[in-house]
Amino acid sequence: MQYLLMLYADESGWGKMTKAEQEQGYAAYMAYTEALKKAGAWVGSNRLQPISTATTVKNTNGKAQVLDGPYVDSKEQLGGYYLIDVPNLDAALSWASRCPGAGHGTIEVRPIWSM
Amino acid sequence: MQNQAVSVDERELQARSMAEDVARRSYGKLVAFLAARTRDVAGAEDALAEAFVSALADWPRNGCPANPEAWLLTAARRKAIDGYRGQQRHNEAANEIKAMNDGLEAAEKHSQIPDQRLGLMFACAHPAIDAAVRAPLILQVVLGLDAAAIGSAFLVSPAAMGKRLVRAKEKIKQAGIPFVIPEREELAAKLDVVLDAIYAAFAEGWTDPTGGDVARRDLTEESLFLARLVVELLPNSPEAFGLLALMLHAEARKLARRTAEGEFVPLAEQDVGLWDSAMITEAESLLRRASKFQSPGRYQLEAALQSAHVHRLRTGQWNWPDVARLYDALLSITGSPVVAINRALAIAEVDGAEAGLRILEKLSNDPRLAEYQPYWAARAELFARTDKKEEARKAYEIAIGLEKDPVVRRFLQKRQSTLEF
Numbered sequence: 029m030q031y032l033l034m035l036y037a038d039e040s041g042w043g044k045m046t047k048a049e050q051e052q053g054y055a056a057y058m059a060y061t062e063a064l065k066k067a068g069a070w071v072g073s074n075r076l077q078p079i080s081t082a083t084t085v086k087n088t089n090g091k092a093q094v095l096d097g098p099y100v101d102s103k104e105q106l107g108g109y110y111l112i113d114v115p116n117l118d119a120a121l122s123w124a125s126r127c128p129g130a131g132h133g134t135i136e137v138r139p140i141w142s143m
Numbered sequence: 144m145q146n147q148a149v150s151v152d153e154r155e156l157q158a159r160s161m162a163e164d165v166a167r168r169s170y171g172k173l174v175a176f177l178a179a180r181t182r183d184v185a186g187a188e189d190a191l192a193e194a195f196v197s198a199l200a201d202w203p204r205n206g207c208p209a210n211p212e213a214w215l216l217t218a219a220r221r222k223a224i225d226g227y228r229g230q231q232r233h234n235e236a237a238n239e240i241k242a243m244n245d246g247l248e249a250a251e252k253h254s255q256i257p258d259q260r261l262g263l264m265f266a267c268a269h270p271a272i273d274a275a276v277r278a279p280l281i282l283q284v285v286l287g288l289d290a291a292a293i294g295s296a297f298l299v300s301p302a303a304m305g306k307r308l309v310r311a312k313e314k315i316k317q318a319g320i321p322f323v324i325p326e327r328e329e330l331a332a333k334l335d336v337v338l339d340a341i342y343a344a345f346a347e348g349w350t351d352p353t354g355g356d357v358a359r360r361d362l363t364e365e366s367l368f369l370a371r372l373v374v375e376l377l378p379n380s381p382e383a384f385g386l387l388a389l390m391l392h393a394e395a396r397k398l399a400r401r402t403a404e405g406e407f408v409p410l411a412e413q414d415v416g417l418w419d420s421a422m423i424t425e426a427e428s429l430l431r432r433a434s435k436f437q438s439p440g441r442y443q444l445e446a447a448l449q450s451a452h453v454h455r456l457r458t459g460q461w462n463w464p465d466v467a468r469l470y471d472a473l474l475s476i477t478g479s480p481v482v483a484i485n486r487a488l489a490i491a492e493v494d495g496a497e498a499g500l501r502i503l504e505k506l507s508n509d510p511r512l513a514e515y516q517p518y519w520a521a522r523a524e525l526f527a528r529t530d531k532k533e534e535a536r537k538a539y540e541i542a543i544g545l546e547k548d549p550v551v552r553r554f555l556q557k558r559q560s561t562l563e564f
Binding site: 029031115116117118120121139 | 269271317318319320321323
């Protein structure tokens with residue numbers, strides 16, 4: 029089954045880190061991604077730009093309404109994702125708990141709707 | 144003709160009794176087997192329900208099958224496959240049909256249906272399932288109780304309970320919660336959740352000591368059945384022994400907990416002769432088996448406490464220091480304020496009521512206790528023993544105001560009225 033791991037964290041945390049800490053954090057994500065690939069579980073992953081770059085779109089009466097800012101304003105923001113393919117929820121949760129993001133934020137695990 | 148009519152009736156009775164017997168003994172086993180690969184618990188339940196309907200039509204006509212479980216599985220499989228064929232999502236349906244066929248071939252190779260009830264219970268008690276629905280879910284999918292019976296026991300409307308159960312089953316299926324017995328290193332922690340769910344069901348049943356409410360009375364029996372099942376399927380888990388021993392100790396005293404007039408009888412004043420000795424003996428032997436593993440846990444300690452109380456009241460031997468030590472150990476595991484109250488009462492027996500009161504006084508900052516009846520009743524009891532009658536009266540007043548059960552409320556009022564000024 030495929031699962032999307034959505035990484036939520038307070039994005040202002042990154043800017044408060046020293047350069048050395050940022051490098052360490054980056055290396056941890058690289059190692060995690062590598063481990064997923066080695067296990068044959070990695071399907072895709074990306075880091076997102078901060079919510080200051082977000083724009084929302086909604087069509088009302090056939091007219092697109094475009095607004096500056098994220099869909100929800102919250103203390104922790106969606107900062108990236110991993111799409112993984114594993115046998116079941118336990119395996120997905122186990123990978124989520126190893127993700128560096130679980131240490132400085134929250135990870136939401138959602139099964140992909142299979143068509 | 145008359146003979147034949149009688150024999151048809153008899154065959155119907157026989158079929159019905161066999162079906163009831165299989166439902167009672169193997170319902171969860173059949174659901175677990177049917178749903179193990181597809182994880183579609185609701186689909187398995189529906190297919191099995193239809194298979195039972197077919198059985199009641201077929202068995203009186205063609206005779207009861209030698210292996211009714213296998214007959215029901217074959218019928219349920221056909222229903223399930225028909226069900227999936229009817230669905231529009233072809234890929235998914237094809238996968239589920241394949242999974243179901245694979246499972247049946249595996250079952251046909253063995254003469255016995257593999258017992259996957261424990262895996263099903265672990266799925267129901269999975270951390271991804273809402274904690275409040277775990278016990279109801281186990282009761283439904285392993286025992287086949289309906290939402291109305293479960294709802295009435297957990298004081299939730301049948302409709303609301305039904306919705307929660309449907310949602311939980313949907314989550315098992317869609318989120319891919321596996322039916323597996325956890326690996327050794329995770330087993331103890333995950334088993335605790337299953338045991339907690341069984342104990343929650345038992346506690347719901349236990350709050351109806353007169354047995355007037357059929358749904359609740361059944362819950363005690365059903366949860367004992369589940370605890371026995373876990374003990375049988377996981378014979379190396381001392382906490383499972385502990386839970387069953389604890390439940391048996393409680394159940395053994397059922398008749399002694401109320402007078403003939405329905406009045407509450409505290410443990411210390413119960414008629415020992417009304418206790419069920421066979422259950423107590425079984426509980427004691429389970430505890431001995433558990434202790435061989437040298438791995439104490441919450442349920443073993445609670446059962447050991449019950450055992451110590453029973454021993455004292457049966458023999459008159461003063462064992463309060465042992466009881467206090469068991470409460471110490473239990474408190475360090477659970478950190479529960481409820482355990483802390485009982486520990487204070489045990490210490491009051493060993494070192495005097497003043498010592499017990501000092502401990503209760505320290506607990507008074509815990510906001511969880513401000514509205515907890517037994518805390519105030521314990522204070523009242525110890526104040527009364529130290530001759531602080533006004534304080535005792537006030538504490539009883541609060542305890543009475545907090546109690547839900549009218550029988551216990553009357554008991555507290557009686558205690559309060561015996562204070563002499």
